[in-house]
Amino acid sequence: MSQTTLPGLALCNNAMLRRATRKLGQFYDDVLAPSGLKATQQGLLYQIHVGNEPTMGAIAAALVMDLSALGHTLKPLIRDGYVETFADPADRRIRRVRLTPQGRTKLEEALKLWQVAQQRFEEMFGKEQAASLRAALDEIAALNFDAPPAAT
DSSP states (O other), X not given: OOTTSOTTGGGOHHHHHHHHHHHHHHHHHHHHGGGTOOHHHHHHHHHHHHHTSOBHHHHHHHTTOXXXXXXXXXXXXXXXXXXXXXEOSSXXXXXXXXXXXXXXXXXXXXXXXXXXXXXXXXXXXXXXXXXXXXXXXXXXXHOOXXXXXXXX
């Protein structure tokens, strides 16, 4: 336990995860700052890019966000001309999202900076440890906390 950790934090999985998330988020935000994007925005642009015009619902589910939080996060990206939403041709009630040409250019710029952050983190933390961390976090994100605990 580091000297800056309060004893009570070390007992709570959620508190320690949030603490690490804030620290790592600040690091990625600082490295991405020259692009004008936050790490969350870069990640969202990337998910839209690889999702091939995904639905708003698919993005929200993948990022474990509700639709209103996703809409809030998308607003500045839409305002800045990086992203556009449109009705699904097969079902006009469904909203899809795509990058604009400016969005693709901005994503390319941000990905170069992201690569610097990613590499630096892996140099500091260890490439294999970073891969294990991502796998563990993915497992946590897949847990169904609404299900009753298994009987022992």
